[in-house]
Amino acid sequence: xxxVTVWTRISVKKVSTILDKMxxxxxxxxxxxxxxxxxxxxxIAKVVADTLGKPLEKMNVIIVTGIRLQRFGSKEPAVTVTIxxxxxxxxxxNPAYGPAIxxxxxxxxxxxxxxxxxVFHELDINFVA
Numbered sequence: 350x351x352x353v354t355v356w357t358r359i360s361v362k363k364v365s366t367i368l369d370k371m372x373x374x375x376x377x378x379x380x381x382x383x384x385x386x387x388x389x390x391x392x393i394a395k396v397v398a399d400t401l402g403k404p405l406e407k408m409n410v411i412i413v414t415g416i417r418l419q420r421f422g423s424k425e426p427a428v429t430v431t432i433x434x435x436x437x438x439x440x441x442x443n444p445a446y447g448p449a450i451x452x453x454x455x456x457x458x459x460x461x462x463x464x465x466x467x468v469f470h471e472l473d474i475n476f477v478a
Contacts, residue, residue: 371472372401372434373409379418380426380458389457396453400446401437420464428454433470435477443469 374397394408420427430450438446447467454465 371407371409371477372397372403372432372437374411375431375433376410376412376428377416377418377430378412378414378426378428378458379416379424380414380428382414384458385412385414386457392457393453396449397432400449401432401434403434403437420466425464426458426460427464427466428458428460429466429468430454431468431470433472435472435474438469438471 374393376393390410390412394410395405397403398405398408418424418427418429420429432450446469450467451462451465454460455462458465
């Protein structure tokens with residue numbers, strides 16, 4: 350029962366502080382920076398915040414453009430997204446997240462669903478500062 354022990358060591362204040370710093374959205378694309386419209390970070394943050402039920406002001410969006418990326422054997426424009434958060438992801442909720450999040454990448458990056466890969470990364474609260 351190590352998880353019970355861990356949870357008893359974390360104060361409610363610490364849990365609240367950590368949850369307020371979430372989530373992190375790391376985006377990698379082979380598209381050039383010049384293709385992206387101004388404010389893209391804000392629009393992605395809003396969609397993800399709304400989809401996950403997290404406060405918009407706590408979102409963190411990191412976009413890395415112009416990388417060498419191959420997806421499914423093709424170097425056509427693509428996006429890979431990792432969304433890391435505490436208390437957001439599980440087998441029941443994850444399927445509902447994909448469509449809305451992929452839609453914003455279709456609109457903002459011009460990539461079809463098969464050119465956008467998303468990884469939902471559930472963070473252990475004990476490893477977030």
